[in-house]
Amino acid sequence: MTLGSEAVAAQQAFSQLQGWEQRARLLMQWGERLSALSEAEKSEQHRVHGCESQVWLLADAAEGRWQFRASSDARLLRGLLALLLVRVNGLSAEQLRQVDVAQWFDSLGLGRQLSPSRSNGLNAVLQRMRDLAAQS
Template sequence: MATPAFEEIVEDFEFLEDWEDRYRHVIDLGREMDPMADALKVPATKVEGCASQVWLHPVIEGGVFRFDGDSDAMIVRGLIAVLRALYCGLPVADVPKVDARRELERLGLNEHLSSQRSNGLRAMVDRIGLVAREHA
């Protein structure tokens, strides 16, 4: 149930065999994202459970889910970009149906992220699912 944007990241990861190159690619994805407006970086958008500062701001328009996000850590910003590729553009009712763990395993992220980063990634996925269920 992955989006074409996420499938493109999977293809990039298959091409990049070395984990260091993949890591740099994730960081580059984060650099390519537009920064989130400071006015949206409020307690309501902050994701708890992350080692770094993380904000996710969901936007549901016409039943379609998307979100903006930001972090003070470049790798986490890249992980937000990966999650945006996974979820943005889906009908809001489909967002909770995405098996994020399985999809992210296709990238091998769990094997190469610290436990703190993995916990933060899980917290972001949980927040996305919660917001989508509230709006479905």
């Protein structure tokens, strides 16, 4: 499956960094790219369960391609969400089922820094995306 231009740009940006501190700084900058969700959008209906931090996810589909918006109360997690969104936005439901979260973050050099709880949370977000796509 080919990557979109934003996903390729993310891989290039993160591959040029050496240590975790540089990656963490860039990760937080990516998190600032997320469009803010309104208080109404931060409802229980949009909350992703299975994350230690609060995470909200909204989805829209046009012509079989999915666009997601997400936010979190945790700064580092917002960066991880932003990177997940550049990987999945524009995919079909079938392509969403093929996304491997661990492989994606490994390709960014972030895999080793993902704690089991963060990894589980990101997998919960991806599973919620897949569920939303399957319901349409």
